[in-house]
Amino acid sequence: MSFAFDLHATEGEARAGTLHTPHGEVATPAFMPVGTYGTVRGLHPDEVERTGAQVMLGNTYHLHLRPGEEVVESLGGLHAFSHWNRPMLTDSGGFQVFSLEGLRTIAEEGVAFQSHVDGSHRTITPEKSVEIQWALGADIAMQFDHVVPGGADHTLAREGMERSLRWLDRCKARHAELVLAPRPPLHHVEKGGSSQALWPIVQGGTHTDLRKASLEGILERGPWTGIAIGGLSVGEPKPVMHRVLEELAPALPRGAPRYLMGVGFPQDLLEGIARGVDLFDCVAPTRNGRHGSAWVSTGRVNVRSALHRLSKEPLDPECDCTTCGTFSRGYLRHLFVAEEILGLRLVSIHNVRFLVRLGELARAHIMAGTFEGWSREWLRRYHLKGDS
RNA sequence: GGUGGGGUGGCCGAGUGGCUAAUGGCAGCAGACUGUAAAUCUGCCGGGCUUCGCCCUACGUAGGUUCGAAUCCUACCCCCACCA
Numbered sequence: 024m025s026f027a028f029d030l031h032a033t034e035g036e037a038r039a040g041t042l043h044t045p046h047g048e049v050a051t052p053a054f055m056p057v058g059t060y061g062t063v064r065g066l067h068p069d070e071v072e073r074t075g076a077q078v079m080l081g082n083t084y085h086l087h088l089r090p091g092e093e094v095v096e097s098l099g100g101l102h103a104f105s106h107w108n109r110p111m112l113t114d115s116g117g118f119q120v121f122s123l124e125g126l127r128t129i130a131e132e133g134v135a136f137q138s139h140v141d142g143s144h145r146t147i148t149p150e151k152s153v154e155i156q157w158a159l160g161a162d163i164a165m166q167f168d169h170v171v172p173g174g175a176d177h178t179l180a181r182e183g184m185e186r187s188l189r190w191l192d193r194c195k196a197r198h199a200e201l202v203l204a205p206r207p208p209l210h211h212v213e214k215g216g217s218s219q220a221l222w223p224i225v226q227g228g229t230h231t232d233l234r235k236a237s238l239e240g241i242l243e244r245g246p247w248t249g250i251a252i253g254g255l256s257v258g259e260p261k262p263v264m265h266r267v268l269e270e271l272a273p274a275l276p277r278g279a280p281r282y283l284m285g286v287g288f289p290q291d292l293l294e295g296i297a298r299g300v301d302l303f304d305c306v307a308p309t310r311n312g313r314h315g316s317a318w319v320s321t322g323r324v325n326v327r328s329a330l331h332r333l334s335k336e337p338l339d340p341e342c343d344c345t346t347c348g349t350f351s352r353g354y355l356r357h358l359f360v361a362e363e364i365l366g367l368r369l370v371s372i373h374n375v376r377f378l379v380r381l382g383e384l385a386r387a388h389i390m391a392g393t394f395e396g397w398s399r400e401w402l403r404r405y406h407l408k409g410d411s
Numbered sequence: 412g413g414u415g416g417g418g419u420g421g422c423c424g425a426g427u428g429g430c431u432a433a434u435g436g437c438a439g440c441a442g443a444c445u446g447u448a449a450a451u452c453u454g455c456c457g458g459g460c461u462u463c464g465c466c467c468u469a470c471g472u473a474g475g476u477u478c479g480a481a482u483c484c485u486a487c488c489c490c491c492a493c494c495a
Contacts, residue, residue, distance in 0.1 A: 057446075059446095059447050064449095065450080082446080117446075119448090121446090122446090126448080140448080251446085253446070256446090257446095282446090283446095285446035286445060287445050288445065303445095304446060305446080306445070306447045307444070307447095310444060310445090310449065310450095311444065311445095312450095314443085314444070314451070314452095315450095325441085325442090327440090329439085329440075359450095364450065368450095
């Protein structure tokens, strides 16, 4: 059954499960690489697959601006278009409401954007977001939400949270119409079942009562095949993010995957998993990869550093990615210094594999009942050399 | 040998009497990055120190003019072009 979630084992709040989608299963906990424009920046889909990534993200706002959902749709939908025949999730464009501050104005009807591409004026409403995502044909669509900064006061956080609930109603209503309507042949899903899930997003900033109200509002509107937690890692201190997750975990339904949006760094994955999160996504592995910052088991490595000029060592001797299996730090540094694009790609591949593998390891340890001790030791080693 | 042009911090290259430790660019070094306006951005980049500041040493070399010189004068050295 599409979008069923099997929970195999738990250890404390940590969970190991399997999410079913029309394009395959996702073993959780799992990290999902971000492919804003239908491509995990810099990587060939075969390379993404080799990192072990099970599901990829696309972005509604960006794909709407270019090439336009009608182009994606006429070329067979996002899976065929981007040659990714596994599960795909699209973000609603809600995050752009937050990150394109200065280029947009938020109203109850929707958000008026000025395109960052050509300056043209655009409007995205909850209905429009759902329609775009439907045309793109992702397995999982996200509700259009209103994200506020980590430091948002109660008034602003409440406004964003309540608006997100009202927008959820509109997303759900429009999505229900689309799901019932006959789909064009290109979108037919062979194994049957509902072809696209819609997931809600818990908002409420850092305020306990607002997060609680948000979740209650969402559950009243359910049932849902998955629930996302948004508006975290947007400037608030880490302990605050942890606190919000801890307050949320007991109230979240056990039978649906929890997706912590936009997170995170390696330590955030383990901290999130320990607090009951099943799915993560983040641009950090690819962005940092392009910027020459690599995650390794003992901390973080600045690939451009002269320290590695003559190094024959792999980035991380414990890593099983193709980069670490093939290239020396000295060569990777050379590629960055020479501004050869292969360097950006190789470190991106490593970083994505690093996070995907962290999810795999966490899952195995949860299944074995050894997650807590393993995680503590992992974090200790990771922080030995200092910062994140 | 003659004539003309030129020698500035690792490199290139501005600057033609005080606002110049000396614009820029490159190279070098470090940092940031969390639902991607990002192969981006920021900082440092003569030496030393108690580094929101102070002290040295600096614009081919050596003198000189001047209150004050990378900037003006003299000599010398070197480079380039052309002519012998």
